[in-house]
Amino acid sequence: MPSVYLDNNATTPVLPEVFEAMRPYFLESFGNASSLYERGRRARYAVESARHAVAHLLGAAPAEIIFNSGGSEGDNHAIFGIVSPGDHVITSVIEHHAVLAACKRLEAVGATVTYLQVDSRGQVNPEDVRAALRPNTRLISVMMANNETGVVQPLEEIGQIAAEADVWFHTDAVQALGKLPVDVNRIKCDLLSISGHKLHAPQGTGALYVRRGTPIQPLILGGPQEHNKRAGTENLPGIVGLGKAAELACKWLADGGAERMAKLRDDFERFMSEHLGRIQIHGLGVPRTPNTSDISFDGISGASLMFALDERGVSVSTGSACASGSGHPPYVLLAMGLKRDQAQAAVRFSLGKQTFKEEMDYVQTYLIAEVTKLRRLSPVWNNRRKKKSLSASAQELIALA
Amino acid sequence: MYSSLVLEHFKNPRNSGELPGANAVALVENPVCGDTLELSLRVEDQSILEARFRAKGCVPTIACASQLTEMIQGAALMDALKISRESIIESLGGIPEGSLHAVQLSLDALHSALKSLPMLNVDLKEIHGRTWA
Secondary structure: OOOEOOOOOOOOOOHHHHHHHHHHOOOOOOOOOOOHHHHHHHHHHHHHHHHHHHHHHHHHHHHHHEEEHHHHHHHHHHHHHHOOOOOEEEEEOOOOOHHHHHHHHHHHHHOOEEOOOOOOOOOOOHHHHHHHHOOEEEEEOOOEEEEOOEEEEEHHHHHHHHHHHHOOEEOOOOOOOOEEOOOOOOOOEEEEEEEEEOOOOOOEEEEEEEEEOOOOOOOOOOOOHHHHOOOOOOHHHEEEEHHHHHHHHHHHHHHHHHHHHHHHHHHHHHHHHHHOOOEEEEEEEOOEEOEEEEEEEOOOOOOHHHHHHHOOEEEEEEEOOOOOOOOOOHHHHHHHOOHHHHOOOEEEEEEOOOHHHHHHHHHHHHHHHHHHHHHHOOOOOHHHHHHHHHOOOHHHHHHOO | OOOHHHHHHHHHOOOOOOOOOEEEEEEEOOOOOOOEEEEEEEOOOOOEEEEEEEEOHHHHHHHHHHHHHHHHHEEHHHHHEEEEEEEHHOOOOOOOOHHHHHHHHHHHHHHHHHOOOOOOOOOOOHOOOOOOO
């Protein structure tokens, strides 16, 4: 049975070139980049080369890159490193849990937070950001691209509002980096979080961009690493891997990789729309990351579809409470105005650089078969309407169920 | 995460569909996760002659409903009423702790369908005590 991985928004495989770049730094080229002897200097050189590569991908200066353990740390650092009790923060209801949890903690220690709603397409209205500003607003934190839907926020407008109001602006770019061009000067952000394992680098790697002059306090105290902004011996192999992944992402974007990926995704969505009735593609019509397709299939549970596809060797994700194990409802889709049943009928397909057309063809075939089988089993699916909407080719596919 | 029996019932549900001629039908929903189960029974002479189910929900919801219909089809009413959560769980080779709502949903559907029968003069609480978890 084939194995098709379509959950790249959860994590990505390390690319072979990234692994090969890292390998020597586990073995013969190990070292502590803070040591002054030859081995340490070589380690330092490797770290700084990686820093240049990450900076280049962001349009930043190398000195503005702080290596860390990933997106959650970067989000926490950006928020706790800037905001104090008594300050006000503006964020959105669809942020990653790391931002939302950090904001909840801030509220417990005397800061105030405004959580902006999104519209039905999943976007924040920049005028809502402007309207929420207060004299004590210290930080705006709005993500670049959402992990569930791939929807991209209007960051240039928000960055402009932040600059005019003299408020620090952070964006969680974890899902966007490497899939879309990111330029910290175009969006005028002061802080930006990235995560290596969303970029085909290892888990446990990442970085926080900090614009020169931003008064950020360290989150992790101790040694003087990362210009006294983030203590801890540098994860040498991990940083090298992140740097290599950043370099490869630059090339992929320059070679039209995002456009090719978007076409694969768009072709998939078009096929689904033509062969299955009553599906909702979330974020259709607004800018999205090119790899993400979040679709609600009326009449069924996303969790059951996820497992049905798993039995066919296809890995996808769903936000439904049963499948996540968290008991939390899929809050991003609910924030977009979906009813609970629609939100729990959603499955997310997130392609990767390693996804190719034949894999999507396989997924399409079995997706139609499994959705149809689950709809037949469902007491809330209207069978009469279903018969009208199926094409001849779709009926052939159903026979596979 | 799921036993092979649970996955087997999920992939190949038994007794699925509607039941023409059913005289005891229930449609129950778990308000937390939205899992929905319809159970249709044909009951005669104090026995469940036929049982069918339709479900929208997670893997355990479908598996428990499928297994329940196997357990009750052909069974005497009093035996069907005595089916416990534990017997369903055991017959499926175990259900994860976080999915026990699926077992309860199946039993709720069964009790709800049977309560609608006029011939049933039994207090369900006498058999199971409190039926909600």
